[in-house]
Amino acid sequence: MSGKRPAPQGGPRQHKQTKLDSFFSAASRPKKPSPAEEEAQPGPVETTKAQASEAINPTQPVSPSTNTTPKQTPTTTLTTSTPRLPPTTIHITHHTGDIFSAPPATLLIHACNTVGSWGGGIALAFRARYPSAYGIYRAHCLRSTPNQLIGTALLIPPPVSAQGKEKALGHYIGCLFTSRRYGKTRDSVEEILAATGPAVRELMGMVARLEREGKGRVGAVRMCKINSGLFAVPWEESQRVVEEEVVLGEGEVPGCAVGGCVEVEVWDR
Numbered sequence: 502m503s504g505k506r507p508a509p510q511g512g513p514r515q516h517k518q519t520k521l522d523s524f525f526s527a528a529s530r531p532k533k534p535s536p537a538e539e540e541a542q543p544g545p546v547e548t549t550k551a552q553a554s555e556a557i558n559p560t561q562p563v564s565p566s567t568n569t570t571p572k573q574t575p576t577t578t579l580t581t582s583t584p585r586l587p588p589t590t591i592h593i594t595h596h597t598g599d600i601f602s603a604p605p606a607t608l609l610i611h612a613c614n615t616v617g618s619w620g621g622g623i624a625l626a627f628r629a630r631y632p633s634a635y636g637i638y639r640a641h642c643l644r645s646t647p648n649q650l651i652g653t654a655l656l657i658p659p660p661v662s663a664q665g666k667e668k669a670l671g672h673y674i675g676c677l678f679t680s681r682r683y684g685k686t687r688d689s690v691e692e693i694l695a696a697t698g699p700a701v702r703e704l705m706g707m708v709a710r711l712e713r714e715g716k717g718r719v720g721a722v723r724m725c726k727i728n729s730g731l732f733a734v735p736w737e738e739s740q741r742v743v744e745e746e747v748v749l750g751e752g753e754v755p756g757c758a759v760g761g762c763v764e765v766e767v768w769d770r
């Protein structure tokens with residue numbers, strides 16, 4: 502079940518980004534090689550960082566290939582005073598209840614491994630409720646390597662033609678690839694946190710792109726306490742990364758943002 506993988510190394514990436522570091526970090530991530538040609542999946546959407554693979558069905562994905570993330574430019578530009586669009590950040594509010602009770606068009610976010618398993622924790626609940634989304638997630642994982650997926654995201658719009666129940670829920674599913682594997686071979690806390698910021702940022706950019714292209718509209722964003730269960734990362738640390746290290750630039754801001762802020766409702770039972 503679990504892939505064999507050496508125990509997490511003791512020297513994970515340093516993790517003390519500033520907002521500006523974070524602002525540019527995602528854009529500098531290595532791009533995936535050319536996208537594998539893919540069979541049309543029955544489910545809706547998918548995307549990886551540099552995967553230009555769209556074309557799954559009418560709901561269409563959000564390909565990051567035309568992502569509008571700021572181009573990687575010499576770091577010297579960081580200090581220029583050229584006015585940019587004011588950055589947008591994420592603000593978390595806490596709620597008690599069932600995350601799945603969300604109205605249609607809500608984006609539900611959870612953390613995932615990169616090997617294609619929704620086998621435990623809230624992922625298992627996602628799998629039961631959104632079987633076609635699980636199929637898309639799994640196929641997506643099988644087309645890429647853990648190192649290609651880590652720190653990326655997958656946005657799965659509600660199915661247009663799948664089973665009635667899942668379609669009726671009308672939820673967007675947001676997968677954050679925050680650990681390469683799961684169980685005992687999951688990534689270290691530091692690695693998971695280092696992957697969380699870029700994955701959240703990419704997901705927000707995917708939503709923005711989807712909306713810009715007229716392919717959908719996210720009304721609200723809900724998230725579980727990502728990484729805090731089976732991945733064993735204290736919730737406060739993930740919260741800090743999401744609120745302090747994710748800075749959205751031009752083209753990365755979902756339409757539900759208000760006043761330079763995207764509200765992410767964190768739901769816990």
Ligand SMILES: Nc1ncnc2c1ncn2[C@@H]1O[C@H](COP(=O)(O)OP(=O)(O)OC[C@H]2O[C@H](OP(=O)(O)O)[C@H](O)[C@@H]2O)[C@@H](O)[C@H]1O
Pocket residue numbers: 600611612613614618619620621622623624625626682683684725726727728729730731732733734769770
């Ligand atoms: N049914 C339910 N309804 C509502 N809330 C539920 C719930 N079950 C748990 N929660 C809460 O949801 C938060 C996150 O806790 P989780 O342990 O789920 O996720 P995580 O982000 O730490 O880890 C990700 C890996 O867990 C999975 O399982 P596998 O690796 O496949 O085995 C994935 O696939 C990944 O790999 C915690 O606040 C839990 O209290």
